[in-house]
Amino acid sequence: MIYQNGNNMKSVGYFKINTILDIMLCISIAAMMLTSGFIWIVTERIISLHEAKLFLSNAVNVPGNTLHIFIFTLISSVCFILTFCLRNSDIAGYTKVVFITFVIEFVLGLICIVLLNFNYNGILLWTFANALMYLKRNKYMPIVVVIAMISYLLTTHELVKLFINIFDISSYIKTCSQNLQTFIYFIYNVLNLMTVVCFILCCIIIIVSKEEIIEKNLELNKRLEIANTDLQRTNEELEKSLKDNARLAEIKERNRIAREIHDTLGHTLTGLAAGIDACIALAGDEKTPLRNQLDLLSKVSRNGIKDIRMSVSSLRPDATERLNLKKAIEELVENTKKISGVNIKFDCDADILKFDEDEETAIYRIVQESLTNAIRHGNAKNIDVLIKKSYGSIGLLICDDGIGCEKLEAGFGLRHIRERVNMLKGQVSFSSDKGFKVEAMIPIRWGEEYD
Amino acid sequence: MKKRGIIFTATALLTVLLGIYVYGWRPKETVIEFAMFNGSNWDVAVQESYSVIDKAIEKFEKEHAGVKIKYSGGILKEDYSEWMSERILKDKMPDIFMVLDEDFENYINLGLIENLDKYIAKDSDFDINKYYSEIASSGVFGGHRYALPYEAMPTLMFVNRTLLENFHLDIPSNDYTFNDFYRLCRMITLDRDLDGSPDYFGIYKYDWINAALSNDVELFSKDGKKSYFNQEKLAEAIRFVKSLESLNGNKNITKEQFDSGNVAFSQMSLAEYRTYKSYPYKIKKYTGFAWDCIPMPAGQSGNNVSMIDSLNIAISAKSNKKELAWEFLKTLTYDVEIQQTLYNDMPVASVLKEVMESKESENIFKENEDIIDSKLICHILENGSGKPKFSGYEGAISMADSKISKLNLGDDIENALRILQRQMSKYLIK
Numbered sequence: 092m093i094y095q096n097g098n099n100m101k102s103v104g105y106f107k108i109n110t111i112l113d114i115m116l117c118i119s120i121a122a123m124m125l126t127s128g129f130i131w132i133v134t135e136r137i138i139s140l141h142e143a144k145l146f147l148s149n150a151v152n153v154p155g156n157t158l159h160i161f162i163f164t165l166i167s168s169v170c171f172i173l174t175f176c177l178r179n180s181d182i183a184g185y186t187k188v189v190f191i192t193f194v195i196e197f198v199l200g201l202i203c204i205v206l207l208n209f210n211y212n213g214i215l216l217w218t219f220a221n222a223l224m225y226l227k228r229n230k231y232m233p234i235v236v237v238i239a240m241i242s243y244l245l246t247t248h249e250l251v252k253l254f255i256n257i258f259d260i261s262s263y264i265k266t267c268s269q270n271l272q273t274f275i276y277f278i279y280n281v282l283n284l285m286t287v288v289c290f291i292l293c294c295i296i297i298i299v300s301k302e303e304i305i306e307k308n309l310e311l312n313k314r315l316e317i318a319n320t321d322l323q324r325t326n327e328e329l330e331k332s333l334k335d336n337a338r339l340a341e342i343k344e345r346n347r348i349a350r351e352i353h354d355t356l357g358h359t360l361t362g363l364a365a366g367i368d369a370c371i372a373l374a375g376d377e378k379t380p381l382r383n384q385l386d387l388l389s390k391v392s393r394n395g396i397k398d399i400r401m402s403v404s405s406l407r408p409d410a411t412e413r414l415n416l417k418k419a420i421e422e423l424v425e426n427t428k429k430i431s432g433v434n435i436k437f438d439c440d441a442d443i444l445k446f447d448e449d450e451e452t453a454i455y456r457i458v459q460e461s462l463t464n465a466i467r468h469g470n471a472k473n474i475d476v477l478i479k480k481s482y483g484s485i486g487l488l489i490c491d492d493g494i495g496c497e498k499l500e501a502g503f504g505l506r507h508i509r510e511r512v513n514m515l516k517g518q519v520s521f522s523s524d525k526g527f528k529v530e531a532m533i534p535i536r537w538g539e540e541y542d
Numbered sequence: 543m544k545k546r547g548i549i550f551t552a553t554a555l556l557t558v559l560l561g562i563y564v565y566g567w568r569p570k571e572t573v574i575e576f577a578m579f580n581g582s583n584w585d586v587a588v589q590e591s592y593s594v595i596d597k598a599i600e601k602f603e604k605e606h607a608g609v610k611i612k613y614s615g616g617i618l619k620e621d622y623s624e625w626m627s628e629r630i631l632k633d634k635m636p637d638i639f640m641v642l643d644e645d646f647e648n649y650i651n652l653g654l655i656e657n658l659d660k661y662i663a664k665d666s667d668f669d670i671n672k673y674y675s676e677i678a679s680s681g682v683f684g685g686h687r688y689a690l691p692y693e694a695m696p697t698l699m700f701v702n703r704t705l706l707e708n709f710h711l712d713i714p715s716n717d718y719t720f721n722d723f724y725r726l727c728r729m730i731t732l733d734r735d736l737d738g739s740p741d742y743f744g745i746y747k748y749d750w751i752n753a754a755l756s757n758d759v760e761l762f763s764k765d766g767k768k769s770y771f772n773q774e775k776l777a778e779a780i781r782f783v784k785s786l787e788s789l790n791g792n793k794n795i796t797k798e799q800f801d802s803g804n805v806a807f808s809q810m811s812l813a814e815y816r817t818y819k820s821y822p823y824k825i826k827k828y829t830g831f832a833w834d835c836i837p838m839p840a841g842q843s844g845n846n847v848s849m850i851d852s853l854n855i856a857i858s859a860k861s862n863k864k865e866l867a868w869e870f871l872k873t874l875t876y877d878v879e880i881q882q883t884l885y886n887d888m889p890v891a892s893v894l895k896e897v898m899e900s901k902e903s904e905n906i907f908k909e910n911e912d913i914i915d916s917k918l919i920c921h922i923l924e925n926g927s928g929k930p931k932f933s934g935y936e937g938a939i940s941m942a943d944s945k946i947s948k949l950n951l952g953d954d955i956e957n958a959l960r961i962l963q964r965q966m967s968k969y970l971i972k
Contacts, residue, residue, distance in 0.1 A: 134631050134632075137631060138628045138631055138632065141624055141628070143624055143627030143628040143630070143631050144623050144624045144626075144627040146627070146631070147627045147630060147631070147648060147652065148648055150652060151651075151652070152652060152653065153630055153631060153633075153652055153654070155633045155860075156632070156633035157631075157633075159633070256651070256652070256653060
């Protein structure tokens with residue numbers, strides 16, 4: 092079993108459970124000692140007054156050697172105090188030690204109860220109040236409660252006396268004078284009741300504190316769940332940005348290679364072509380074999396230059412790399428017009444569009460994706476592209492007159508658009524009423540708008 | 543690990559110390575404590591009241607080496623019950639003890655007396671039928687045996703021989719009846735000085751209980767839960783007693799009149815008879831006249847029997863030497879030699895048939911010209927009725943006695959008994 096030192100936590104308002112347990116221990120021990128001591132003293136008195144025969148004729152049972160019983164309860168009481176102190180000391184961490192203290196208390200308590208002929212069984216309540224407090228795992232709780240209930244019930248004087256002959260403390264009290272009788276009955280009943288009251292108080296405190304812990308746990312759980320989802324989202328974003336970074340790096344590399352080719356090979360070829368042209372000029376107009384050869388070389392070199400341009404432009408996927416965003420989009424629109432024959436109208440209210448690279452890429456891609464979607468899936472004839480810059484954000488609107496779609500499905504590249512916008516903490520909406528409409532709002536980082 | 547080692551060592555040390563303590567204080571020899579009271583249970587003076595017990599102890603200790611029997615002497619019978627009660631409260635109950643009738647039921651209810659059934663069942667040497675059954679059954683309560691009888695005490699009829707001789711009357715034979723007895727009493731009751739009331743009387747101290755027993759009436763069930771007052775045989779017995787009383791006029795006979803020899807018959811216990819009459823306990827009493835004892839008169843439905851009282855011995859339920867206590871109990875109550883000594887030396891009857899019927903017993907009454915002999919006592923013991931041992935007996939009997947003594951010969955006795963039966967049932971339930 093696993094126990095915990097619950098002394099620090101279990102309290103309700105000003106009622107600290109340890110205070111209650113202290114009081115309960117005092118009451119239980121006082122009750123036991125007073126009961127056994129009273130029986131011992133009364134027995135001695137009866138013997139000294141030679142009233143033993145009269146007493147026995149009214150007795151139901153004789154308790155045995157009352158002095159021995161008194162000494163035993165005295166020793167037991169010391170044991171109860173020791174085990175209580177032991178549990179409150181550093182040793183409380185050893186679950187086995189705590190468990191053994193409970194077993195000792197339970198056995199001693201039972202022996203005391205039997206010796207006192209079941210006239211006081213509150214000491215069991217004391218042990219179980221402690222056991223309940225130290226129990227951490229709820230799965231042992233029902234077992235302890237059942238044992239407590241059964242043992243308390245089976246040691247109740249009123250119940251036991253139906254089955255076996257046991258002496259009643261009232262037969263001892265009756266030997267006292269009338270005034271004393273009332274007083275002793277009062278103390279006896281008060282001690283009995285106080286034990287039960289203390290036990291109930293302990294139970295209430297334990298239940299309430301447990302409930303508080305449960306509530307606290309629930310709240311913590313909720314917070315943990317929220318943090319978890321946050322973490323998951325951040326993780327996804329991170330993964331995406333990693334992918335984007337990789338792509339970006341690839342693009343950069345391709346751009347670098349393109350630039351290299353353009354600057355070195357392109358330059359050389361251009362120089363070569365210019366040189367050949369000069370040679371042709373020097374050669375004159377005569378169709379000499381030299382002139383023919385030079386013409387051929389000039390043609391080859393120009394073809395080479397064209398080839399290099401083509402490969403450079405194929406290496407550089409984005410116009411954004413070479414041009415500013417507005418120019419790139421204009422080029423994209425023009426190219427698309429030429430290729431597809433669709434009428435595309437591009438409208439931009441700003442002269443220059445210059446943002447961070449990721450933002451620019453996003454805008455460019457959204458436009459590109461939307462155009463492709465409109466032509467490929469929407470069979471549009473006219474497409475309007477509108478870019479509107481406002482304070483701190485940029486608005487995109489791409490609408491067409493195509494067939495649109497009944498159901499927005501991922502895979503139209505829409506998910507891609509949404510992800511890009513989300514990454515920039517923007518908002519995007521798609522609608523398919525008359526044709527298809529993409530509306531996006533991307534916030535622009537402050538102060539990064541420059542020429 | 544270190545801590546565990548220390549705890550282990552401490553526990554071991556403690557166990558050894560405890561062992562030494564227990565060993566040191568263990569008694570060097572087994573001691574069984576026996577409790578008895580001084581003197582006789584039957585209100586007669588006895589000398590050397592411990593002699594039989596001492597002999598029994600001697601015999602027992604010889605048979606059981608290393609076992610000592612201890613008893614504290616000097617406790618008077620009237621103090622005995624209180625002394626026992628105090629010992630019980632102190633938890634120092636003797637292992638084996640004489641139990642008075644008044645305490646018997648209470649001790650059983652308190653669980654202080656050991657149930658002997660299992661000892662009897664286990665002990666193949668023991669046969670309960672060797673006791674007189676009525677006497678043996680006095681130790682049974684609620685279907686279980688809790689005690690064995692030690693002494694038996696039958697009730698006899700005292701007869702003033704001198705007075706009968708003066709009236710030229712014969713001593714009645716041992717099988718005389720109520721009618722014979724009534725005739726004798728009527729002849730004796732005489733107003734010699736002619737003052738209007740009789741000077742000689744037939745009977746002193748003979749009550750309806752004696753008459754009922756002799757008329758085969760059982761008043762209570764053995765457990766004391768039922769009473770049988772509403773029967774014709776009891777009415778007959780009461781009518782007989784009332785007719786005897788009416789002979790005396792309305793005069794109450796005093797002890798002085800009896801002692802001075804003016805009364806012919808009286809109830810008398812065997813103890814009194816043997817103490818005052820037979821050797822060696824002849825104490826000078828009733829010297830002015832010759833006297834003897836005879837059995838009780840027999841009723842129409844009954845026999846010449848009487849009430850048989852007994853003194854029982856029980857074993858403490860709290861004893862830790864019960865087996866030895868049982869052996870000593872057997873020595874006291876079941877040993878023929880000890881019981882023979884008891885019958886020889888004490889003014890009581892033995893509880894064993896074998897002792898009462900032995901050759902040695904026949905000689906006890908031979909020395910005088912006694913009417914009573916062992917055979918007659920055997921007859922009474924075999925047919926008599928044991929005195930009930932339930933705790934409410936004295937109260938019930940005194941209640942019945944107060945009602946019955948108020949009745950007169952002319953009253954409707956049957957009706958009175960019906961009423962008494964109802965009252966008695968209620969009383970016994972309480």
